[in-house]
Amino acid sequence: MRVDRLWVGCFALVVGCGSTDAGPSNAGAGRGGSATGGSAQTGGASGSQASAGGGGAFSSGGSANANGGGAASPQAGSSPGTSGSGGASGSPGGAGGSAGRGGASSNGGSAANAGGGSGGAPASGGTGGCVQNLACKLQAPASSGDLHQDCVDRINQFRTQCACLPPLQRRMDGEACADQMAEYDAGKNKAHAGFSDKICQPSGAQNECPGYSSNNQVISLCMQQMWDEGPPDMTPCDGDCFQKYGHFINMTSTTSTKVACGFYTTASGKVWAVQNFLR
Helix, strand or coil: CCCCECEEEECCCCCCCCCCCCECCECCCCCCCECCCCCCCCCCCCECHHHHCCCCCCCCCCCCCHHHCCCCCCECCCCCCCEECCEECCCCCCCEEEEECCCCCECCCECCCCCCCCCCCCEECCCCCCEECCCCCCCCCCCCCCHHHHHHHHHHHHHHHCCCCCCCEECHHHHHHHHHHHHHHHHHCECCHHHHCCCCCCCCEEEEEEEECCHHHHHHHHHHHHHCCCCCCCCCCCCHHHHHHHHHHHHCCCCCCEEEEEEEECCCCCEEEEEEEEC
16 A cells, blocks of 8 residues: 555555554555546455565555455554555554555656665665665654644655655645544544545545554654555556555655645544545
């Protein structure tokens, strides 16, 4: 867990970032259906985050495990695992996959190709002296005191500082829907359930962080984990490719111009958060 088609994904995978909380292992991500609600492909096979170093993106309509299986059991001491729409999370605590496709990312070329693969040498890109580094690791900005704004700021931090892309605008009139989706998904214990069931609009392409331990962990950890998927190694990036890179693709979409973030905290203190990328 990226355009007339939606990419749905749940996410909570990271390499080298641990969490003291137990969370479900990462699940694969499948490719979302059309933005008008077309069917989505089944998600890819899941794998333990602890062993895999991070799960794949999860797309709307794809199960958390291959063949529609449930999410793998939690690994104590691991970072939250990924889960996805259409597949039940083993338990809250993983970031959801990306839902819907956000469109090709480009900065004088696709972000997937600019600067080579993830971890490759930085490449010059964009304007204003920005140097592209798609393998960047960034501390989250100081909180603005507005959680929804913090979410937008964090996404734009990666876009502007790492990918040399324009920032996304905050879609405030889409936040009530995003909050509603986060609450709905938490109630179902299934990432992208609200997206798949079309409970409200606008939805757009979606990434999700299900069952994190705090709002701060969503902003600081989950979004870095999504970014860490890195650019895809092929164009177009469909099927298995999208399962691995869907979140990053949604975050670097050049067809999306706005984002609406949504949050919900369960009675047990777990945070579910969605990011709806919109044109």
